Amino acid sequence: MWSVLTVKKRVYIFQISVFSKLKSQSLVTVKVMAVSYQTALLDCKVEGKPEPRVWWVTPYGHSLPTPYLGGRFQVHRNGSLELRGVRKTDEGRYKCLAKNNLGESSLLVELDVASIAxxxxxxxxxxxxxxxxxxxxxxxxxxxxxxxxxxxxxxxxxxxxxxxxxxxxxxxxxxxxxxxxxxxxxxxxxxxxxxxxxxxxxxxxxxxxxxxxGRKPLIRGSTGILLCPKSVEGLVNFFPWFGFFSQRKTFK
Known part of the structure; x- marks a missing residue:
């Protein structure tokens, strides 16, 4: 699944929920494309009771809590991760985790950065x-x-x-x-x-x-008379006519 990121507009929203104890960790993976030097916003909408704790893990293993602000990275209170001035080196897997005392769910985002668009x-x-x-x-x-x-x-x-x-x-x-x-x-x-x-x-x-x-072609108009010169004795005694007919018409 591919999603597109553009400046000033969120185009990807995924929801993970933690309402009951999970037998095993639930993990969903998506792919996201961004463009160099633009802003990428990875949304991770979380619901759960009790309210889950949300944090992101970068491809380099850095843990970013909610909220967080550092350099070009910011985690908003709603759980979304914002990357300003995206670079080729920002490519990789970003993991959003949501956890409460009943269980844990994860969203894995594979970020690709296009150098030329x-x-x-x-x-x-x-x-x-x-x-x-x-x-x-x-x-x-x-x-x-x-x-x-x-x-x-x-x-x-x-x-x-x-x-x-x-x-x-x-x-x-x-x-x-x-x-x-x-x-x-x-x-x-x-x-x-x-x-x-x-x-x-x-x-x-x-x-x-x-x-x-479309319609079939149709010619409308008044009756027309086509004149033809008289025959030359001994040379021409018939006149072939050509037109939009199924057959050639010859008049003597």
Whole structure:
């Protein structure tokens, strides 16, 4: 499980509880990505009766109680660990422990630090207009965003419904890996704007598809008369006509 950390915003919250005596230590592990020189905030929300004691252990074995303030590290009263000016050397496993006289639980956070981050971007136009064909063929909407680290994708349907990777909702499927959205057996009512959000620690980009109900081509207008020169005696005695017909029409 990967989580993304950005400046001034918490995006990862995990809760550990200590309400009864545990037979063995409960340990949960997550992975978190941060960017060099930004601020990482690792949340560790704890509940328990009696109220547990909470502390963090760094990859170097240093124990940080709650609350704590020292250098670039701070443990807030709510149990969250803040790292200011994250460096590559801050990578490693951080453990949040909660303990009372009934038991103990732990949260293990594997912190990775990206030295270079690039905001997601699209090499193709950010807005495309596509027809909904009447043959029932599935529509594949692509989200070819690039970024460092690789972005995560979320699709937003015209009615505001959000689809995360691997989610299928009726005829709509958000595929894992490539971020494509598949619309099976599309109908005219599927028209509207579909948005793909590509996000990583450096920022976010958006691509939109406007689906419109397609119609067969139809020519409207008044009756027209096409004139053709008279035949030249002995040379031409018929005139072939070519047009948008299933067969060639010849008039003598």
């Amino acid at each position: 690039e905001k997601p971007s699209f090499a193709v136009p950010n807005i495309e207009i596509l027809p909904i064909k009447q043959d029932g063929e599935a529509i594949i909407l692509e989200c070819p965003a690039r970024g460092k680290p690789n972005p995560e994708f979320t699709w937003v349907l015209p009615n505001g419904t959000m689809l995360t990777p691997g989610v299928r909702l009726q005829r709509f499927t958000h595929h894992l890996g490539n971020g494509n959205l598949q619309i099976s057996q599309p109908v005219a009512s599927d028209k509207g704007v579909y948005r793909c959000l590509a996000k990583n620690v450096a920022g976010q980009a958006e691509k939109r598809y406007a689906l419109e109900a």
